[in-house]
Amino acid sequence: MAGDVLSTFRGVHDHGRCTDDALATAEALCAEKGLRLTALRRRVLELVWSRHQPVRAYDLLEDLRAERRRAAPPTVYRALDFLIANRLVHRIESLNAYVGCAGPRNPHVGQFLICRKCSAVAELNDGEIARTVARKARGLGFTVERQTIEIAGLCPQCGGTRAA
Amino acid sequence: MAGDVLSTFRGVHDHGRCTDDALATAEALCAEKGLRLTALRRRVLELVWSRHQPVRAYDLLEDLRAERRRAAPPTVYRALDFLIANRLVHRIESLNAYVGCAGPRNPHVGQFLICRKCSAVAELNDGEIARTVARKARGLGFTVERQTIEIAGLCPQCGGTRAA
DNA sequence: GCTATCATGTTATAGTATAACAACCCACGC
DNA sequence: GCGTGGGTTGTTATACTATAACATGATAGC
Ligand SMILES: [Zn+2]
Ligand SMILES: [Zn+2]
Ligand SMILES: [Zn+2]
Ligand SMILES: [Zn+2]
Numbered sequence: 001m002a003g004d005v006l007s008t009f010r011g012v013h014d015h016g017r018c019t020d021d022a023l024a025t026a027e028a029l030c031a032e033k034g035l036r037l038t039a040l041r042r043r044v045l046e047l048v049w050s051r052h053q054p055v056r057a058y059d060l061l062e063d064l065r066a067e068r069r070r071a072a073p074p075t076v077y078r079a080l081d082f083l084i085a086n087r088l089v090h091r092i093e094s095l096n097a098y099v100g101c102a103g104p105r106n107p108h109v110g111q112f113l114i115c116r117k118c119s120a121v122a123e124l125n126d127g128e129i130a131r132t133v134a135r136k137a138r139g140l141g142f143t144v145e146r147q148t149i150e151i152a153g154l155c156p157q158c159g160g161t162r163a164a
Numbered sequence: 165m166a167g168d169v170l171s172t173f174r175g176v177h178d179h180g181r182c183t184d185d186a187l188a189t190a191e192a193l194c195a196e197k198g199l200r201l202t203a204l205r206r207r208v209l210e211l212v213w214s215r216h217q218p219v220r221a222y223d224l225l226e227d228l229r230a231e232r233r234r235a236a237p238p239t240v241y242r243a244l245d246f247l248i249a250n251r252l253v254h255r256i257e258s259l260n261a262y263v264g265c266a267g268p269r270n271p272h273v274g275q276f277l278i279c280r281k282c283s284a285v286a287e288l289n290d291g292e293i294a295r296t297v298a299r300k301a302r303g304l305g306f307t308v309e310r311q312t313i314e315i316a317g318l319c320p321q322c323g324g325t326r327a328a
Numbered sequence: 329g330c331t332a333t334c335a336t337g338t339t340a341t342a343g344t345a346t347a348a349c350a351a352c353c354c355a356c357g358c
Numbered sequence: 359g360c361g362t363g364g365g366t367t368g369t370t371a372t373a374c375t376a377t378a379a380c381a382t383g384a385t386a387g388c
Contacts, residue, residue, distance in 0.1 A: 038384095132292060153306055
């Protein structure tokens with residue numbers, strides 16, 4: 001992946017490289033696990049990465065149709081199901097949208113910083129937050145299976161304060 | 165409100181009282197702030213509380229129609245908009261559903277424990293989690309405006325471990 | 329090649345939410 | 359009282375998100 005957690009928020013990053021890396025990692029990961037990253041699934045993953053922003057399913061569908069006339073909603077939703085199940089894509093619940101996973105090899109919960117102005121999303125993936133949440137929930141007798149953490153606000157470029 | 169954060173998860177709580185309290189608090193709060201808690205909005209709030217579970221908008225609509233034939237989707241969505249804007253109701257993003265706010269007087273972010281088996285939802289509202297998230301985000305130059313934290317799993321009644 | 333399995337195509341429909349404009353109501357000032 | 363103006367609700371239509379159900383096609387192991 002190209003750079004740290006905030007690379008998405010910076011004006012320009014080498015997004016071609018960033019997408020290529022993601023696809024290469026996905027290929028390798030699927031090969032290791034014996035998963036079938038078909039042409040369709042690979043292409044959907046590529047389209048998800050193509051903007052480095054949360055992408056909605058029907059936008060993906062529109063893109064797909066340009067090159068695959070027979071694409072229908074199940075086409076894209078099934079590809080997304082596969083990609084999400086195998087941790088290559090995350091769903092952003094508060095936006096009904098999808099983003100490529102920045103680190104599919106590191107097991108992690110979904111934690112996202114979402115800029116309401118430029119729509120960029122960065123994956124936070126902070127262990128301390130995850131552990132604090134898990135500890136508090138466990139302390140109440142609750143068994144945690146999935147954490148959904150979505151932080152909305154302004155990224156550094158769009159009005160955020162400078163890092164200390 | 166009737167009891168602590170986990171009262172929702174216990175077999176039986178005095179839910180009539182719990183709903184009455186919520187409505188009384190809402191009335192008082194709106195009176196203080198000069199907000200118009202109309203009959204419709206009050207009734208929708210009551211319906212949201214009626215199950216002490218996440219309720220979907222179209223279920224509310226169905227309930228409403230039993231007594232107000234002219235109710236349509238905007239009827240319920242507009243009431244929900246008002247209730248959410250004034251912190252009387254929370255939206256659970258991962259479920260497309262709505263729950264009554266357990267403590268509208270305490271300013272707080274939305275943090276929820278959601279049992280996938282019995283569908284009960286408890287509002288966590290833990291300051292340490294909120295502060296940890298805020299600190300981490302701020303450290304990256306991100307200005308936090310809204311936190312969405314939804315923890316899915318099993319509640320104590322449905323298979324969670326006992327609290328220590 | 330045969331066959332079981334998984335993947336995709338295809339059609340239809342379910343579920344969630346908002347746009348746009350009309351009608352109504354009520355508080356306020358005249 | 360009367361108008362008037364803003365906020366609330368009614369009404370119709372439509373946009374957006376997602377899945378069901380069954381048919382067809384590709385793939386891999388035997
Ligand atoms: Zn990820
Ligand atoms: Zn931004
Ligand atoms: Zn209750
Ligand atoms: Zn439960």
